Amino acid sequence: MTASDFLNVWEEGLDRLPYERALAILESACPELSREQVRELSIGQRDGLLLALQASTFGPELTALSTCPRCRTAVEVAVEVAQLKQAATLSSLSGTESTAIIVRDGREFQVRRPNSSDLAAADGMEPEQAASKILARCVTSEGVRVDATKLSAETVEQLTEKMAALDPQAECVLEVACAACESSWLERLDIVAFLWSELDAWAKRTLREVHALASAYGWTETEVLSLSASRRQVYLAMVNT
Numbered sequence: 745m746t747a748s749d750f751l752n753v754w755e756e757g758l759d760r761l762p763y764e765r766a767l768a769i770l771e772s773a774c775p776e777l778s779r780e781q782v783r784e785l786s787i788g789q790r791d792g793l794l795l796a797l798q799a800s801t802f803g804p805e806l807t808a809l810s811t812c813p814r815c816r817t818a819v820e821v822a823v824e825v826a827q828l829k830q831a832a833t834l835s836s837l838s839g840t841e842s843t844a845i846i847v848r849d850g851r852e853f854q855v856r857r858p859n860s861s862d863l864a865a866a867d868g869m870e871p872e873q874a875a876s877k878i879l880a881r882c883v884t885s886e887g888v889r890v891d892a893t894k895l896s897a898e899t900v901e902q903l904t905e906k907m908a909a910l911d912p913q914a915e916c917v918l919e920v921a922c923a924a925c926e927s928s929w930l931e932r933l934d935i936v937a938f939l940w941s942e943l944d945a946w947a948k949r950t951l952r953e954v955h956a957l958a959s960a961y962g963w964t965e966t967e968v969l970s971l972s973a974s975r976r977q978v979y980l981a982m983v984n985t
């Protein structure tokens with residue numbers, strides 16, 4: 745993706761929900777996939793691709809923030825993106841098992857992995873209602889979608905666990921330790937929010953650079969953005985002296 749592509753995606757995503765931002769980023773980053781194919785990536789596949797994009801754009805290591813649950817110290821945790829991602833290339837997307845059969849109480853359920861269309865269908869719902877909606881869309885029995893509210897709690901739990909097991913990349917967890925009190929805990933990494941915050945900071949920094957160079961040299965935004973990052977930095981250094 746070029747600097748212009750990133751700025752367009754950033755602008756498009758400003759007033760959007762997280763799942764829509766993720767779709768906008770991937771539609772731009774993966775032109776070989778149609779809009780429909782991007783929406784049908786499982787959440788784990790989506791997050792695997794976003795992790796790969798995070799690494800190729802902002803570097804192989806990411807630094808997340810957490811707060812110690814015991815002493816409330818703010819803790820930074822640095823981790824190699826390669827340790828977090830599994831299904832991160834387009835060619836690996838088709839090779840993973842995407843559905844499973846579960847038999848419970850004499851009934852057979854077919855389970856598939858949730859995707860962005862499922863998140864869109866649950867948009868605006870309370871968490872519990874959203875979970876039921878997503879389950880109902882991802883589980884069928886004898887070819888018909890199930891009504892999650894009519895299943896026992898144990899069945900819902902088992903079906904939910906199976907959906908998660910089919911899509912392990914959807915749950916990205918960091919091990920964090922506190923140097924102050926020696927506690928350790930697990931922190932969930934929300935790659936959509938993380939990548940968006942990196943993109944947001946980058947976009948604002950880049951627009952400031954465009955402003956400085958356009959003001960100094962009379963170049964257009966397109967002309968400034970077409971400079972390589974290193975050339976842009978050299979000109980900025982000259983403008984700032």
Ligand SMILES: [Zn+2]
Pocket residue numbers: 812813814815816817922923924925926927
């Ligand atoms: Zn602590």
